[in-house]
Amino acid sequence: MFEDILPQGIQQKITGVAVDKLSSKEDTLFWTLSSTGRFTTKSAYQSLLPQEPDRDEKFWKIIWSLPMPERIRCFMWMVCLGRIATKALLFSRKSANSPHCVRCNGRAETVLHILRDCPSAANFWTRQVPITRQQRFFSADTSAWLRMNLAAGDDEHLGDGWAALFSIAAWLLWKNRNDMCFKGISSTLTPPSLAHSILAKAKH
Template identity: 35%
Template sequence: MSDGRFTVKTAYSLLVENCSLRQNMASFYDRFWRVTAPERVRTFIWLVCNQAIMTNAKRYRRHLGDTSIFPVCKCGEETILQVLRDCPSILGIRNRIVPPRRIHDFFNGSLLGWVYGNLASEENAAECAWSTIFAMGIWWAWKWRCSNVFGEIGKCRGRVKFVNEVATKLSRAYVSTREGRVTGGRVERMIAWKPPSEGWIKLNTDGASHGNPGVATAGGVF
């Protein structure tokens, strides 16, 4: 500060102050947060755009792995684009999912340009928006990759049909929800923790299972 005093507030202001010109990313982030997809898929796309998903290339640079090679196709370093777009093992699926008029542009461009170009598309494919199919497609590509890496390979015949059906069901559910909201069929309620009545003890619990059936754990807090 001009008066010579140093506080946490002045330190924070100094860190966030940046007078240099920066690209406006507001429209980019607004686009993928609005895509018709589950919240976890949107969060995954956010991680992709921030290059934060843990590929082998990233794990190797952080000394968390022995190799940077893509374990599925073993055709080079495992980058985000290699997993989600360029891997030969998923190329056949991509060629059948991507609309013919988008094939040329789909396999070109940088990571951010590729994501934005597909999420910004307003065209429809397989009875739903292409942006929804794209979002669900890259989400499942990453899930299949992780299942392969960690030895949890499950049978999924007809992956193209599977992705299209998931995207179509999601779009229909979204439309039904919006129609229900317009007609007053949905009531929003604020949910918060409330202390128990006098003479009662409240136990908050949570749990998770690895498969069904599978190993499960649970815990509670009084």
């Protein structure tokens, strides 16, 4: 019946299905992703999660339990999802004329560039991260970089409350970038002054 309309591989899957000819029961729909056989949005959602859902669930719990204002937790959640409106993201959606960073006019303005690699951000992190940790800090990709810092807790090398300081500093660097983009306010602070300003606000 299906020879002319279905690929051979699909035909083989169909003919490989064992049909119960002994019982008198009719065929019924069965959702294999739930134990009851019934469709649920929860089971459908869980099927779309990455391969290591337990690890990711633990990571999200870390973000939502950080001791900081809710708006910063929401910001870090968006950062981890790659949803903040960077120039690179807007350019890919044809909503920006250029993907380049507005602060340094250099590389594409990605999440990692804004929060770590742009000179103003790099200057700040260089003053906060111990030299022994800097190579790993500045070489990790976006996902690894976020995980290593947000899951740091009270790292003996990075100091107590590093995850909270990291998140607040990232938010302030993003805010500084937005002030420049939308309010025309360019930071005249020197790197030490910028670092002091961010640390003071983070402590507050």
